Amino acid sequence: MTLVPYLKNGELFLKDLGISEINEEIIEEYWARPIEELTLNFIPINDEGEGLRVLKSMGFEVSVTSREIKSAFLKRTRGVCSICGREGEVVANRAFIYPFERKIDSIVNEKNRLSFCLEHAFKLYSAMANLFIVPLGRERLKFFFDAEEETLRRMLFMFKQFWRDRVEFEKGKVRVGMTLRTYNPNETFFSILHEFVKFLKRRRLLQEAIDLGKLVRVFLVYGTGQFYGSEVIEGIKLVELINFLSEIQEKGRETKKYKRQDSAVALFFENLSVPRGKDKKKNTLEREEFIRKLLDGKFDFILLNRIFMERYKRDLPLPFYYLTWVRAYFKAFGGDIVDLRTFERVNGLGYSLGKMVRGTNLEKYVWELFRARGFEEFVNKLVELQAKLEIAMDVRPIYENEKEWKTIKAILLNGMLNAIHGGEEDEGH
Structure with a gap:
């Protein structure tokens, strides 16, 4: 649940303001500060109406009847605080207090809704103040960090430096x-992480971020x-993703449209x-x-093959830098279902098969192999193709990975498609 990790961000923000006790006077004086920090202090908040307008524009689902904060x-x-469990006076949750409460009006009884003591409500x-928001049409991606106090403070300082360069109001x-x-x-988060890694390299902060x-x-x-929906990226995965993106960025080449670090x-x-x-x-x-x-550390070759096949069917370019991505994945994450040697x-x-069948009537075997519904059928189609080509094939890695035959089939087909329909010159080597 996001409740406690989110709370820690509020506690840190108030601590850095020198606030140790929450009461009505503190709320009266400091209510605007979190909203201003949410906008990286680009927008001064002079009254509650302005604060509500900013919150609505940032994707907080504030009621249309709300006039005050x-x-x-x-x-x-009277009630029980959903965080500390103390009984006493409580504040009913609002979208601008804890924005991630699941609210399904037809199912959830109002008595089960979140409520907080004054201290935890304001925290x-x-x-x-430490929430990051990206518009996606009518939706919003919201994300925040969680760590021990000093680590969280340092991470936020670093990320907000980057965020100020990226956000416009x-x-x-x-x-x-x-x-x-x-x-x-x-x-979208992957794209943000890509930009963040570039920023870290420019500022020579990559190792500190890792x-x-x-x-x-x-x-x-x-x-x-x-x-x-929600996802959690644990620390080790975050580091692996940073290393993964850093590795890919280094392999790119300058193009008319993209700089070197972006192209790959x-x-x-x-x-x-x-x-x-x-x-x-x-x-x-x-x-x-x-x-x-991928954000969870998995490189789904089967899903990727479905994308490749759809683009092949529509005569669209296949993704460039396929091998670069795969090799960077194995280097950063260490592999998943198969290892790098098996993949290669x-x-x-x-x-090699793709090179041989390209432009011939044997190219149809791409679809024959793709439609194979079991390991035996897959191997039979492969042997059939081998006979028609009159070649010898080393099929040991296929038999050695029979339990993962669907992934093996996807890797084989992706290699064939790169030879037949695109990719770079070294995509098979």
């Missing part, structure tokens, strides 16, 4: 500048209305979409799922 802390009833409200709207254009929450990252968790929350990331990422119509969010659902798994052997076999 401070009064939310003054209207208290949660203050946590927005104009005409009541927030815009986050990114090289990669995204439409879904997980891919040292901090081991001790930090990131909470992602996204959605709209009464439903939302962007030219793979952008070609992961499957065009089906005008709705770009729907066109990138497979990419979103692939990136969601199977991919190399696929690439």
Whole structure:
């Protein structure tokens, strides 16, 4: 649950303001400070109406009838605090206090809604100071960090330096500048992380971020209305992702459209979409799922193969820098279902087969292999192709990984497709 990690951000913010005790006078004096910090102090908040307008523009689902902020802390009833468990006067939760409460009006009894003592209500409200928000059409991606106090303070200082370079507030709207254009929450966080790694390298802060990252968790929350999704990226995964992106960035080459550090990331990422119509969010659902798994340390070759096949069918370019991404993944994460040696052997076999069948009627075997529904059928189709080509093949890595045959099939097909339909010259080697 995000409640306690989010609370820690509010506690840290108030501590750094020198506030140790919460009462009505403190709330009267400091209510605007968390909102101003949410905007990185780009927008001064002079009254509650202005504060509410900013919160609405940032994606807080504030009621249309809300006219005040401070009064939310003054209207208290008898109850039990959802954090400390003390009985007494409590504040009913509002979207600007703890914005991640699941609210399904037809199911949830009002008696089960969150409520907080005055101290914890204002600490949660203050946590927005360390919340980061990215607009995604009608949705918002919200994320925040969690760590021990000093680590959290250092991480926030570093990230907010970066965030100030990326965020713009104009005409009541927030815009986050990114090289990669995204439409879904997980891919958006991946894009932000890509920009953050570039920033760290420019400032020579990469190693410090890696040292901090081991001790930090990131909470992602996204959605709209009464439903939302969430992900947690643990510290070790965060470091692996930073190393992964750093490795890919170093392999890029300057293009007309992209700088060197962007090209190897962007030219793979952008070609992961499957065009089906005008709705770009729907066109990138497979990419979103692939990136969601990558954020969890998994490189889904099977899903990637489905994307490759759809693009092959539509005669669209395959993602560039495929091998760069795969090798960077094995280097940063250490592998998942198969190891690097197995990947290289199977991919190399696929690439060689693709070269042989390219432009011939045997190219149809890409689909024959793709449609294979069991290990035996897959091997039979492979042997059939081998006979037609009149070649010898080293199929040992396929038999050695029979239990993971679907992943092996996907790797083989991706290698074939890179030889047949695109990729770089060394994609099979």
